[in-house]
Amino acid sequence: MKHLVSIRDISREEILELIDLAGKVEKNPEKYAHALDGKIMATLFYEPSTRTRLSFETAMHRLGGRVIGFSDAKVSSAKKGESIADTIRMASAYSDVIVLRHFLEGSGRVAVEYSDVPVISGGTGIQEHPSQALLDVYTIYKHFGRLNNLTIGLLGDLRYGRTIPSLLYAISKFKDNKVFLFSPPELRTRMSVLNDVRDNIEAIIRQDLKSNIEELDVLYVTRVQKERFPDEASYERVKDFYVIDPEIARRMNKNSIIMHPLPRINEISYEVDSLPQAKYFEQAKNGVWMRMALLLKLIGETK
Amino acid sequence: MTDKKGMLVSKIKNGTVIDRIPAGKALKFVELMGLANEKHTLTIGMFVKSHKIGMKDIVKVHDRTLTKKELDALGLFAPGVTVSTIENYQVRSKVNLNVPDIIDEVLKCNNPTCVTNYREPIKTKFKVIQKEPLLVRCQYCDRVMLEENVLSQI
Ligand SMILES: [Zn+2]
Numbered sequence: 001m002k003h004l005v006s007i008r009d010i011s012r013e014e015i016l017e018l019i020d021l022a023g024k025v026e027k028n029p030e031k032y033a034h035a036l037d038g039k040i041m042a043t044l045f046y047e048p049s050t051r052t053r054l055s056f057e058t059a060m061h062r063l064g065g066r067v068i069g070f071s072d073a074k075v076s077s078a079k080k081g082e083s084i085a086d087t088i089r090m091a092s093a094y095s096d097v098i099v100l101r102h103f104l105e106g107s108g109r110v111a112v113e114y115s116d117v118p119v120i121s122g123g124t125g126i127q128e129h130p131s132q133a134l135l136d137v138y139t140i141y142k143h144f145g146r147l148n149n150l151t152i153g154l155l156g157d158l159r160y161g162r163t164i165p166s167l168l169y170a171i172s173k174f175k176d177n178k179v180f181l182f183s184p185p186e187l188r189t190r191m192s193v194l195n196d197v198r199d200n201i202e203a204i205i206r207q208d209l210k211s212n213i214e215e216l217d218v219l220y221v222t223r224v225q226k227e228r229f230p231d232e233a234s235y236e237r238v239k240d241f242y243v244i245d246p247e248i249a250r251r252m253n254k255n256s257i258i259m260h261p262l263p264r265i266n267e268i269s270y271e272v273d274s275l276p277q278a279k280y281f282e283q284a285k286n287g288v289w290m291r292m293a294l295l296l297k298l299i300g301e302t303k
Numbered sequence: 304m305t306d307k308k309g310m311l312v313s314k315i316k317n318g319t320v321i322d323r324i325p326a327g328k329a330l331k332f333v334e335l336m337g338l339a340n341e342k343h344t345l346t347i348g349m350f351v352k353s354h355k356i357g358m359k360d361i362v363k364v365h366d367r368t369l370t371k372k373e374l375d376a377l378g379l380f381a382p383g384v385t386v387s388t389i390e391n392y393q394v395r396s397k398v399n400l401n402v403p404d405i406i407d408e409v410l411k412c413n414n415p416t417c418v419t420n421y422r423e424p425i426k427t428k429f430k431v432i433q434k435e436p437l438l439v440r441c442q443y444c445d446r447v448m449l450e451e452n453v454l455s456q457i
Contacts, residue, residue, distance in 0.1 A: 006445075083423050106418035106443025110425055125416050127445055192440070192447040 005108030005121040007130045007169035015173060022138050022293035029062060035300055036065035042095035043069035046102045051262060052122045056099050059291035068095060088114040097299050118298040126160045132261055133166035135290040139283045140218055143257055151215050153180040156222035156242050156267060158189040163261050165193045172197035182209045184238040187228060208241055213251050221260045223267050244268045249275050259283050318365040320387040326350050329360035335380060335457060336373055343367045376409045378402050380457050402434045413452050417444035
């Protein structure tokens with residue numbers, strides 16, 4: 001594993017190794033506090049994503065490394081029309097690893113072509129968000145002790161949510177998983193993504209969550225954004241199907257979990273936060289451990 | 304009939320013979336390859352009777368060979384075409400064109416937010432994921448294009 005721009009590029013074994021390493025780091029962070037002393041991570045964020053950037057930066061700082069970069073394309077050279085390729089060439093001359101967040105699909109692959117150092121995608125357009133998927137499966141693994149034989153419900157915007165393809169690709173590396181895809185028809189998972197995973201995942205498309213809620217081990221909630229709908233009325237028509245309140249959460253299995261890549265707006269009500277199923281804040285915390293594992297694996301001395 | 308066919312194919316000294324073009328498509332093909340602007344001598348045979356495929360077109364381009372990119376485009380446009388390179392009246396090589404596995408440069412991605420549609424020093428690359436009907440996938444953005452999207456570009 002030299003880069004991480006798509007979960008499709010990595011194997012099940014590599015995912016399990018990362019999970020294992022993230023677990024070790026979480027258990028004993030002091031041991032890794034100087035693992036990346038003297039290394040520099042460049043964060044090139046062409047669209048704002050405070051959460052992902054802070055998570056990566058925290059991970060790097062906790063490993064003893066340093067961070068350079070920009071978090072707004074308006075103040076960077078991109079505004080002057082510099083290509084991704086040129087920016088990457090420059091950044092790869094200055095740093096040991098690059099984290100790229102870009103609004104164009106395929107930008108991660110361009111970065112890989114022009115970088116001399118490992119590239120990690122922090123999200124590329126609507127294509128993928130691989131590090132998010134890794135922290136998601138780490139969270140699932142920590143809770144259930146396995147990544148197979150699970151029933152997972154994905155809810156919300158499954159078409160434009162960049163996390164969804166990455167998560168499906170990650171789940172598809174494991175066996176006997178059943179995935180419910182709950183979304184309004186306009187926001188169904190893209191056909192090309194479904195085709196990629198259909199041999200390994202039993203995928204069931206549903207519009208409404210309510211009839212299958214008891215079956216789920218994991219309910220993964222994403223935000224349904226008003227901007228994705230042609231008009232206000234069609235948004236209003238569906239939006240309430242996709243709000244998780246305590247009543248829905250209580251119908252879930254005792255050992256099940258509710259996840260969300262955050263930030264949430266109103267798709268999970270605050271009263272759910274105190275229920276045992278609510279896992280989204282721990283999930284965010286797991287992001288730092290997993291990103292530490294990722295950095296260690298890509299640029300650590302011992303790997 | 305064989306005499307006529309023989310004459311059409313063999314009378315070229317150096318260049319390329321593109322044979323078994325679907326009947327009636329030769330002019331479209333000449334346009335596609337930009338051959339109408341190149342001033343190489345062209346010999347075009349249309350609705351030539353063929354024992355194997357009924358009727359076909361033939362195009363002979365004098366003093367010119369085809370690039371890999373042109374062969375790929377041709378394979379998409381008319382799989383089954385044969386391309387012979389002629390040197391000094393002899394057939395130097397002959398290939399039966401098929402839909403290629405990887406298509407470089409020829410196609411444009413129809414995803415407006417694909418990085419290949421922006422000013423980057425890269426060329427498009429598509430993987431053929433199904434030949435019949437054609438499905439290709441952009442190796443940058445992962446967008447899958449259908450046969451009609453591909454053929455409308457050629
Ligand atoms: Zn593309």
